[in-house]
Amino acid sequence: MVTTKNTHPNRKNIIPGLLVSAGVMFAGIFAADLIGELLVESGIMPEGSGSPVSGIFTAILLGILIRNLIGMPAVFDAGINFALKYALRAGIILLGLRLSISEALKLGAWGLPLIVACISTGLFITLYFTKKLNQSMRLGTLIATGTGICGVTAIMATAPVIKAKENEISYAVANITIFGLIGMLFYPYLAHFFFADEPVKAGLFLGTAIHDTAQVTGAALIYAQLFDANEVIDVATITKLTRNVFIIVVIPFVSYLFFRSRRGNGESAGGELPKWYRLFPLFILGFLLLSVLRSIGDATAASTGQAFGILAPASWQGFHSFWSSFGSTYMLGLAMAGVGLSTNLRAFKGMGITPFYIGLIAAIAVGSVSLLLISVFGDLVTL
Helix, strand or coil: CCCCCCCCCCHHHHHHHHHHHHHHHHHHHHHHHHHHHHHHHCCCCCCCCCCCCCHHHHHHHHHHHHHHHCCCCHHHHHHHHHHHHHHHHHHHHHHHHHCCHHHHHCCHHHHHHHHHHHHHHHHHHHHHHHHHCCCCHHHHHHHHHHHHHHCHHHHHHHHHHHCCCHHHHHHHHHHHHHHHHHHHHHHHHHHHHHHCCCHHHHHHHHHHHCCCHHHHHHHHHHHHHHHCCCHHHHHHHHHHHHHHHCHHHHHHHHHHHHHHHHHHCCCCHHHCCCCHHHHCCHHHHHHHHHHHHHHHHHHHHHHHCCECCCECHHHHHHHHHHHHHHHHHHHHHHHHHHHHHHCCHHHHCCCCCHHHHHHHHHHHHHHHHHHHHHHHHHHHCCC
16 A cells, blocks of 8 residues: 555645545546446446446546546645545444344354355465466455455455555456456356255355355346346345455455565564454454444444434445445545546556466355355245
């Protein structure tokens, strides 16, 4: 990530860069929505589907184009860096409101191990081939978390901890997006081939095998409308949100593996691992606290008819939906626009196609393990 030279930038200095980042963000959101509408109109996606391409991804692409075709004067640097650092952390913290721990418990004693197995496969397969093929461990770590947990969000949560570079972030996001889109369009048919008339198994597969939350939702909608199985949407959504909860433990874990690998290669200063609190960043703690807050609110709304004794269920739902959407759409979008505006394509020279092969291997491995375990243990999972 970009390191700001001034840790306390003047407010006036950050305004130009923030305005440009915001403009790129809104253009990215508009472009992503337009793509979704075109896919629905062409019949590729069913009615009611959101865009399978996130505004985050399109904001990155637009930022890269602006940076490399037009250029970015230095006057914008402070604001872009501010968006990269602070909007990113705020967005990830607010995402905690999207995840209710009580939802994860619905999968029971058998659903959770299936999810853990798929996450572990994504992580270790990616890291193994990254090392085997002598690729950047930073890039491999980003692809690993994106494949194993929740796509772009996991990449962005990991990046500041391991001090990833802008080109590595952009490469990892593109990697995850491409294979997630392929999975979204292909996996509904694969799920029906293996699990026809078994909506719980089909939902589990879509929720564990596809990378990004938006893509999981799109795949579940495709399945539901093609095969008249609305239960698949609920199962896939709960499964995916449960995967997302694991960001709390996986980010510190993969960061530990990354720094240990650097120590083994003699790259880290003094050959020592960072202190544990550097592997568990404060914004992940904020994410966890808001997730707990969401869980308590849901539980009190269900038991007493009022969340925290003061909010009606509809008001509570509107509150957490608004702020989680604000975080995922606008705060992360602002940060990703900053990533794109900071990315010089010359930095990609020498990275090659190999990391995409690693992402492909990881995606296939996760999908295969998901199919195998759900075929064997799927009957034990009920909602």
